[in-house]
Amino acid sequence: MNAATQKETLGFQAEVQRLLHLMIHALYSNKEIFLRELISNASDACDKLRFGINSGHLKPALSTTNANDFTIRLRADKAARTLSIEDNGIGMSREEAIQHLGTIAKSGTRDFIAQLSGDQAKDAQLIGQFGVGFYSAFIVAERVTVESRRADAPADSAVRWESDGSGEFSVETIEKDQIGTCLTLHLREGEDEWLSSWKLREVVKRYSDHIAFPIQIQQESWDAEKQTMEVKDEWETINQANALWTRSKSELSAEDYERFFESLSFGNGKPLKWAHHRVEGRSEYTQLLYLPRQAPHDLWDRNQKRGLKLYVRRVFIMEDAEQLLPAYLRFVQGVVDSSDLPLNVSRELLQESRDVKAIREGCTKRVLSMLEELAESENDQDQNDYALFWREFGNTLKEGVAEDFANQERLAKLLRFASTQQDSSEQTVSLAAYVARMKPEQEHIYYLTAESYAAALASPHLEIFRKKGIEVLLLTDRVDEWMLSYLSSFAEKSLQSIAKGSANLDKLADDTEKQAQATATEAHKPFIERLQQALQEQIKSVQVSARLVESPVCIVAEEGAMSLHLQRMLKAAGQQAPVSKPILEINLEHPLIQRVRALPDEATDFQDWAALLLDQAILAEGGQPQDPAAFVKRLNKLLIAA
Numbered sequence: 001m002n003a004a005t006q007k008e009t010l011g012f013q014a015e016v017q018r019l020l021h022l023m024i025h026a027l028y029s030n031k032e033i034f035l036r037e038l039i040s041n042a043s044d045a046c047d048k049l050r051f052g053i054n055s056g057h058l059k060p061a062l063s064t065t066n067a068n069d070f071t072i073r074l075r076a077d078k079a080a081r082t083l084s085i086e087d088n089g090i091g092m093s094r095e096e097a098i099q100h101l102g103t104i105a106k107s108g109t110r111d112f113i114a115q116l117s118g119d120q121a122k123d124a125q126l127i128g129q130f131g132v133g134f135y136s137a138f139i140v141a142e143r144v145t146v147e148s149r150r151a152d153a154p155a156d157s158a159v160r161w162e163s164d165g166s167g168e169f170s171v172e173t174i175e176k177d178q179i180g181t182c183l184t185l186h187l188r189e190g191e192d193e194w195l196s197s198w199k200l201r202e203v204v205k206r207y208s209d210h211i212a213f214p215i216q217i218q219q220e221s222w223d224a225e226k227q228t229m230e231v232k233d234e235w236e237t238i239n240q241a242n243a244l245w246t247r248s249k250s251e252l253s254a255e256d257y258e259r260f261f262e263s264l265s266f267g268n269g270k271p272l273k274w275a276h277h278r279v280e281g282r283s284e285y286t287q288l289l290y291l292p293r294q295a296p297h298d299l300w301d302r303n304q305k306r307g308l309k310l311y312v313r314r315v316f317i318m319e320d321a322e323q324l325l326p327a328y329l330r331f332v333q334g335v336v337d338s339s340d341l342p343l344n345v346s347r348e349l350l351q352e353s354r355d356v357k358a359i360r361e362g363c364t365k366r367v368l369s370m371l372e373e374l375a376e377s378e379n380d381q382d383q384n385d386y387a388l389f390w391r392e393f394g395n396t397l398k399e400g401v402a403e404d405f406a407n408q409e410r411l412a413k414l415l416r417f418a419s420t421q422q423d424s425s426e427q428t429v430s431l432a433a434y435v436a437r438m439k440p441e442q443e444h445i446y447y448l449t450a451e452s453y454a455a456a457l458a459s460p461h462l463e464i465f466r467k468k469g470i471e472v473l474l475l476t477d478r479v480d481e482w483m484l485s486y487l488s489s490f491a492e493k494s495l496q497s498i499a500k501g502s503a504n505l506d507k508l509a510d511d512t513e514k515q516a517q518a519t520a521t522e523a524h525k526p527f528i529e530r531l532q533q534a535l536q537e538q539i540k541s542v543q544v545s546a547r548l549v550e551s552p553v554c555i556v557a558e559e560g561a562m563s564l565h566l567q568r569m570l571k572a573a574g575q576q577a578p579v580s581k582p583i584l585e586i587n588l589e590h591p592l593i594q595r596v597r598a599l600p601d602e603a604t605d606f607q608d609w610a611a612l613l614l615d616q617a618i619l620a621e622g623g624q625p626q627d628p629a630a631f632v633k634r635l636n637k638l639l640i641a642a
């Protein structure tokens with residue numbers, strides 16, 4: 001026996017020993033992950049061999065090995081109480097087995113182990129972040145035998161590595177017919193469940209369904225004579241072995257993508273659009289992202305489960321990984337498969353990972369590009385998919401304007417609104433289209449927020465804009481006010497509420513109009529002051545209106561103050577809104593105002609008239625009079641007197 005074939009016994013690297021001891025205890029409650037780790041190693045080994053063959057780097061010893069023959073086989077031997085995981089991947093030489101299975105080649109191992117405390121929960125989390133790999137076999141096995149033959153080595157140069165995990169391992173050279181690696185786990189007392197085919201199926205389905213190579217177990221049949229299940233020499237594939245996203249786009253049809261979406265979304269119909277890319281650079285990953293056609297009923301609820309499915313090198317890691325996309329894109333479904341994250345990445349780690357940050361940015365940009373492409377369909381009369389998208393998800397996308405400053409400009413281009421330019425409440429007008437239609441003298445993008453489309457259309461604030469033929473965007477979704485507090489301009493035009501302050505109306509008025517307003521204010525100063533006096537508890541001031549044409553009065557919020565609509569919304573939600581008194585604007589041309597103005601100084605009902613004017617202004621704006629019963633009483637009193 002020469003030195004190379006001799007059996008030798010070696011000690012584990014000190015770190016391995018310590019890690020093994022701590023890991024077995026810390027991960028015991030989550031022991032099934034050992035199977036995922038070992039299958040992942042087997043899959044990596046197949047990948048490496050396939051790559052070696054395709055790139056011409058490696059010439060396998062067996063000519064039969066081609067990309068279609070790769071399998072990962074799980075063999076349970078009930079009599080011997082062993083579970084084997086066998087692959088026909090790249091395999092290991094004797095030196096490689098010593099190197100890879102006796103040491104931890106990762107940088108920072110020492111620091112990492114120094115952090116382990118013996119506290120089970122904390123250590124489990126830390127080990128999870130570190131990646132447990134091959135050594136997880138010892139969670140369920142009291143002894144592990146690895147027989148391996150490198151794909152380019154002759155049959156008599158294979159290796160057997162064996163250890164009970166207590167500090168030493170042995171290696172010897174053996175003969176092995178097949179290339180690849182066979183790991184045999186001699187199960188610990190009480191671990192017999194790993195001999196049952198249903199248990200193996202269950203765990204493979206959960207974690208390894210999308211491993212690209214077939215994972216197989218032996219078929220069993222009932223032997224009536226012996227009254228036992230007998231193992232047959234036939235193999236059955238128990239995973240889908242079809243990680244669609246790892247295949248090249250040119251191989252996949254629209255039906256393939258649609259079918260996969262169905263499996264992701266549990267029958268939510270066909271997707272509107274998808275994007276499938278392999279991203280290289282700072283972080284390497286594959287993204288397969290879908291825009292659904294229909295919103296789930298609870299889309300509005302930001303606390304609902306959301307997110308993409310996360311895989312690491314085709315091993316399933318978690319459902320609903322919400323860190324991979326910002327909350328405002330929670331309608332997107334799909335898969336991210338990272339090449340960089342550790343297999344045992346936890347939700348906590350996702351939050352801190354720089355790789356995840358890069359994935360999140362990359363996926364966000366991709367979704368925005370998909371939406372921009374979809375928006376091009378707006379010119380298509382027959383199939384306006386963007387209108388469809390906007391109806392379902394527009395409200396959610398608006399949250400992005402407030403939350404995603406880096407992409408605000410792109411998001412603003414994707415917004416659609418109802419407008420006075422159209423006859424329907426449908427939100428189809430983009431800010432770009434609005435700006436293109438602006439009057440030469442117009443400097444602002446005008447909008448009005450209201451409870452409903454009908455309320456917006458009836459608002460007295462619109463009168464002057466109608467008269468001058470200036471378009472106003474009508475915003476009636478709950479999220480609008482919040483969004484607007486973050487969106488102050490578009491294409492260098494500032495957004496201006498027509499229900500606040502002067503609304504820069506003077507810029508729209510010609511010199512004669514301005515002159516007339518100034519003269520009227522001067523001429524009716526005593527009346528204006530009297531009205532102001534009567535209502536001073538409730539309003540900030542009375543002003544001669546530049547925006548009213550048909551209505552006698554309206555109220556507006558002060559420039560820079562919270563809009564009255566938002567104040568009402570906050571109040572309805574039980575939140576405290578800063579109290580700011582509105583401005584009452586009056587239309588001096590209106591017969592009702594003229595009637596009140598004509599009341600003699602000694603008239604005792606001036607106070608009633610003033611209160612009535614204010615209350616109707618509040619009503620027209622969509623609000624509630626402070627004291628509705630008093631309003632009705634006053635109205636009746638004045639009607640009877642009239």
Ligand SMILES: Nc1ncnc2c1ncn2[C@@H]1O[C@H](COP(=O)(O)OP(=O)(O)OP(=O)(O)O)[C@@H](O)[C@H]1O
Nearest residue numbers: 041042045090091092100101131132133134135181
């Ligand atoms: N089935 C196998 N075939 C060939 N080599 C293997 C096999 N299993 C393990 N190895 C070798 O042993 C090394 C160590 O495996 P281990 O699972 O501990 O770490 P890893 O796979 O490199 O990292 P991690 O599992 O944490 O992502 C692997 O890098 C690989 O070189």
